[in-house]
Amino acid sequence: MSSTSQGAPRSPMAAPRSFLWARRIFLTLLTGFVLLPVYVMVSSSLKPLQDVSGTFRWLPSGLTIRPYIDIWSTVPLADYFVNSVIVAGAATVCSVVIAVFAAYAVSRYRFRGKRVFTVTVLSTQMFPGILFLLPLFLIYVNIGNATGIALFGSRGGLILTYLTFSLPFSIWMLIGYFDSVPRDLDEAAMVDGCGPLGALFRVVVPAAIPGIVAVAVYAFMTAWGEVLFASVMTNDTTRTLAVGLQGYATQTEVYWNQVMAASLVVSVPVVAGFLLLQRYLVAGLTAGAVK
Amino acid sequence: MTTTTATAKTDGRTESAGSTPGAARGPRRPGRIRRIGLPYLLLLPALVLELLVHLVPMVMGILMSFKALTRFSIRDWGAAPWSGFDNYKISVDFNAPAGEALLHSFWVTCGFTVLSVGLCWLLGTATAIFLQDTFRGRGLLRALFLVPYALPVYAAVITWAFMFQHDNGLVNHVLHDQLGLTDKPSFWLIGDNSFIALLTVSVWKGWPFAFLVVMAGLQNIPKELYEAAALDGAGMWQQIRRITLPSLAPVNQVLVLVLFLWTFNDFNTPYVLFGKAAPEAADLISIHVYQTTFATWNFGTGSAMSVLLLLFLLVVTGGYLLLTSRRRKTADV
Numbered sequence: 001m002s003s004t005s006q007g008a009p010r011s012p013m014a015a016p017r018s019f020l021w022a023r024r025i026f027l028t029l030l031t032g033f034v035l036l037p038v039y040v041m042v043s044s045s046l047k048p049l050q051d052v053s054g055t056f057r058w059l060p061s062g063l064t065i066r067p068y069i070d071i072w073s074t075v076p077l078a079d080y081f082v083n084s085v086i087v088a089g090a091a092t093v094c095s096v097v098i099a100v101f102a103a104y105a106v107s108r109y110r111f112r113g114k115r116v117f118t119v120t121v122l123s124t125q126m127f128p129g130i131l132f133l134l135p136l137f138l139i140y141v142n143i144g145n146a147t148g149i150a151l152f153g154s155r156g157g158l159i160l161t162y163l164t165f166s167l168p169f170s171i172w173m174l175i176g177y178f179d180s181v182p183r184d185l186d187e188a189a190m191v192d193g194c195g196p197l198g199a200l201f202r203v204v205v206p207a208a209i210p211g212i213v214a215v216a217v218y219a220f221m222t223a224w225g226e227v228l229f230a231s232v233m234t235n236d237t238t239r240t241l242a243v244g245l246q247g248y249a250t251q252t253e254v255y256w257n258q259v260m261a262a263s264l265v266v267s268v269p270v271v272a273g274f275l276l277l278q279r280y281l282v283a284g285l286t287a288g289a290v291k
Numbered sequence: 292m293t294t295t296t297a298t299a300k301t302d303g304r305t306e307s308a309g310s311t312p313g314a315a316r317g318p319r320r321p322g323r324i325r326r327i328g329l330p331y332l333l334l335l336p337a338l339v340l341e342l343l344v345h346l347v348p349m350v351m352g353i354l355m356s357f358k359a360l361t362r363f364s365i366r367d368w369g370a371a372p373w374s375g376f377d378n379y380k381i382s383v384d385f386n387a388p389a390g391e392a393l394l395h396s397f398w399v400t401c402g403f404t405v406l407s408v409g410l411c412w413l414l415g416t417a418t419a420i421f422l423q424d425t426f427r428g429r430g431l432l433r434a435l436f437l438v439p440y441a442l443p444v445y446a447a448v449i450t451w452a453f454m455f456q457h458d459n460g461l462v463n464h465v466l467h468d469q470l471g472l473t474d475k476p477s478f479w480l481i482g483d484n485s486f487i488a489l490l491t492v493s494v495w496k497g498w499p500f501a502f503l504v505v506m507a508g509l510q511n512i513p514k515e516l517y518e519a520a521a522l523d524g525a526g527m528w529q530q531i532r533r534i535t536l537p538s539l540a541p542v543n544q545v546l547v548l549v550l551f552l553w554t555f556n557d558f559n560t561p562y563v564l565f566g567k568a569a570p571e572a573a574d575l576i577s578i579h580v581y582q583t584t585f586a587t588w589n590f591g592t593g594s595a596m597s598v599l600l601l602l603f604l605l606v607v608t609g610g611y612l613l614l615t616s617r618r619r620k621t622a623d624v
Binding site: 015016018019022023026027030031033034035036037038040041044052053054055056098099101102104105106108109111114117120121124125126127128129130131132133134135136138139141160161163164167168171196221224225226227228231232241242245246256259260263264266267270271274275278281282285286 | 327329330331333334336337338340341343344345346347348349351352355365366368414417418421422424432433434435436437438439440441442443444445446447449450451453454456458459460461463464468495503504506507508510511526527528549552555556558559562563576577580581584585590593594597598600601604605608
């Protein structure tokens with residue numbers, strides 16, 4: 001898969017006019033559809049309040065950066081931000097490390113129960129979150145009562161939950177990626193005196209960096225955007241952005257310009273990161289999931 | 292996942308790990324126990340976490356569905372009295388309000404899922420094919436199209452909620468004020484229109500994933516196939532129909548299933564778009580069960596509904612995999 005250049009031209013033939021026109025029209029309409037909310041988000045975040053309270057205006061009556069200043073005081077956005085960074089960051093790191101170990105075991109060893117393991121882990125993707133939300137909440141409360149480790153309402157509980165959300169997909173993708181790293185490489189490393197773990201970290205992991213980056217991006221986005229568990233499992237001090245952003249909408253008046261500004265602010269880190277690393281994600285998908 | 296992958300993987304494995312003389316090029320590690328134990332040790336963290344967060348709660352949820360639970364007995368749910376199939380009877384008694392509402396929610400979810408998955412797949416595939424050749428601006432478009440997928444769900448959905456507002460939203464401004472298509476501004480987030488609103492947001496948010504996966508799948512189609520087809524005189528459209536689409540079958544098998552499961556279970560989109568109470572026309576099953584569980588404290592009934600939902604998903608997934616795998620096998624021959 002690495003031999004074919006990215007996006008190789010389909011055919012040596014020139015595309016017919018019908019194809020070119022269809023492409024032009026289709027892509028133009030689609031771009032409009034995709035960009036419309038983005039435009040609304042950006043333009044509304046720079047409008048004074050009366051512009052977003054009255055009839056919609058395509059162009060602002062005047063530009064203002066007030067919303068970007070006010071968002072931090074209307075709700076404790078900075079606290080939510082910190083919570084989200086900690087939760088999503090920790091969940092990503094843990095998820096990637098655990099997935100690397102598991103994928104290495106599945107990719108390189110034969111052992112009893114391998115198929116059961118992969119099928120079980122993958123099938124957890126299918127469970128509707130709503131099915132285990134209440135039991136998980138009770139488990140966390142009970143663990144807290146029994147051991148004193150606060151999982152419910154804490155960042156730790158949320159980290160634990162989120163990392164298992166991205167784990168199945170991460171393991172699956174990394175298995176495919178590790179399989180594509182030639183076995184001769186880690187065997188050579190083991191001949192040179194590395195243990196199996198040495199071979200994993202010195203040979204397999206460096207060779208699979210694109211796949212690992214892709215998995216990390218996926219894990220971070222999953223944790224950053226999750227709403228259901230965040231809405232039940234956090235309290236005032238551990239609230240993440242997913243829930244906190246709704247704070248602007250529960251006021252007697254909705255400050256839509258602030259809502260849009262806050263949405264933009266929380267989106268920029270993930271969107272920028274994603275767009276920078278999307279190449280890896282495509283490469284990772286090509287090697288792993290979609291073979 | 293697919294038959295081809297499975298065989299390819301086993302081949303690679305037997306080659307290096309088999310007990311034939313070929314294994315001699317692999318180093319012999321001392322200590323049989325260490326060699327046998329290591330893979331399990333590596334899997335342990337993943338296994339423990341999946342057990343703790345997914346499997347144990349699932350079993351608990353199934354047990355709870357057979358109990359009579361109130362908001363007072365929930366803390367000590369194990370001691371609550373068993374109630375047999377009562378919760379299930381309430382859920383599937385389609386003549387009573389609870390069952391009727393569940394059935395309605397189920398049909399809404401089915402319709403929503405079919406439309407959303409279909410549109411996402413269509414848009415994703417068409418875009419991936421149109422962006423296959425290099426042309427000016429291709430990289431930019433590719434990045435642009437991934438923005439909806441990269442945006443956090445709540446940020447994107449809140450923006451749509453703003454656009455669908457009755458008095459100050461963009462949609463009514465365009466449809467009513469500018470184009471004059473409607474007599475008076477419509478309500479999009481309550482009433483029947485909410486289904487359209489939900490579908491629009493869901494497709495906007497979901498199609499880039501299909502695009503991403505199909506794009507990755509396209510890169511694995513050998514160029515020689517196209518060259519051979521071109522030599523045989525097949526035009527662009529014919530190449531797409533005869534080579535591109537059939538070659539994507541294995542990718543589509545997984546993609547459609549994943550899209551189906553995500554869409555059917557979607558909670559985030561309706562929850563952020565409508566708030567805790569979804570309008571009847573857009574009452575997706577996840578929201579419905581959430582409402583039953585947390586707003587009305589019918590914990591047992593809520594659990595029974597989730598179990599029914601899981602059973603339904605299991606049957607559909609199993610049937611789907613069986614059907615598509617068989618069809619692909621016969622197609623391969």
